[in-house]
Amino acid sequence: MKIGIIIFSNTGNTLSLAERIGVALKKGGLTVRTEQITTDGDPQKMGDNIKFKNIPKADPYDAIIFGSPVWAFSLCPVMKEYLSEMGPLKGKKIALFTTKMIPFHWMGGYNAISKMKKLVEAKNGKVLGSGIVAWKKKGPAKNVDEVIDNISGLF
Numbered sequence: 371m372k373i374g375i376i377i378f379s380n381t382g383n384t385l386s387l388a389e390r391i392g393v394a395l396k397k398g399g400l401t402v403r404t405e406q407i408t409t410d411g412d413p414q415k416m417g418d419n420i421k422f423k424n425i426p427k428a429d430p431y432d433a434i435i436f437g438s439p440v441w442a443f444s445l446c447p448v449m450k451e452y453l454s455e456m457g458p459l460k461g462k463k464i465a466l467f468t469t470k471m472i473p474f475h476w477m478g479g480y481n482a483i484s485k486m487k488k489l490v491e492a493k494n495g496k497v498l499g500s501g502i503v504a505w506k507k508k509g510p511a512k513n514v515d516e517v518i519d520n521i522s523g524l525f
Contacts, residue, residue, distance in 0.1 A: 373525060374431035375404040377438065378448045383505050384437050384469045387514065391435060391467075394522035403431075407452050420451040428456060433463040433525055434495070436486060440470035443478035445485040453486065459495030465521045466490070466500040479504070498524040 375392055379385035385406065392402045405426035428434055438449035445468075468482045479502035487497050501517035 371432045371525060372401045372430065373403075373433045373435065374426065374428065375402060375435045375437065376407065376426045376428070377404065377436070378407040378446060378452065379437075380439060380446075383503075384439050387467065387469055387503055387517070388435070388437050390514070390518050391437075391521050394518050395525060398522065398525070400525060407448060409448060420448055422452070425452065425455075428459055428462060431462065433465075434459070435465045435467065435521060436490070437467045437469070438482065438486065440468050440472075440478040440482045443481060445482040450485065450489070453489035453493075456493065459490060459493040462495045463525070464490050464495040464497045465524050466497060467503065467517060467521060468501075469503045469505060471505055 373395055375388045377384050377388045388404050392404050395402045406424065407426060408424040410421040410423040438446045466483055466486045468479055470479055472478065483500045483502060490497055499520060501521055503511045503514055503517050505511045
C-alpha cells in the first residue's frame with residue numbers, strides 16, 4: 371500500500387508529527403511519502419485569498435493522511451482551501467490529524483477535524499480515524515505517541 375502524508379505546516383509542529391507517523395508506517399512495511407502544501411507568501415496574511423506554491427496530488431496514493439494546524443479555533447484556511455479545491459478521493463482510505471497549542475481539544479481541535487472530515491467525505495474519501503495533538507510551550511505533548519500509534523494502526 372502506498373500512503374501519502376499530505377500536510378500544511380507553518381511552524382514545523384505538524385511536519386514533525388507527520389514525519390514520525392511516516393517512520394511508524396515504514397516500520398510496518400508500507401511505502402510512505404510526505405508532501406507539504408506550500409503557499410506563495412505568508413499564509414497568515416492571505417485571508418481567504420490563498421495562493422498555492424505546491425499543491426500535492428492525491429492520485430498516486432492508495433491511502434492519505436491529511437495533517438493541519440488549528441488556527442483561531444478552527445481548521446487552518448490553507449488546508450480548508452486545499453481540500454475544497456482538490457479532486458475526487460473515491461476509494462481512498464483517509465486519516466486526519468491536527469496540531470494545536472491550546473491543550474483543550476474542544477477549543478478548535480474537534481472543530482478542525484470535523485471540517486476536514488466533511489471536506490474529505492464530500493470528495494468520497496473514507497475517513498478511518500483521526501487524532502489531535504496539543505503541543506506544550508515547554509516539553510513534548512502528552513499524546514503524541516498515542517496519536518502516532520492510532521493513525522499508523524489504521525493502515
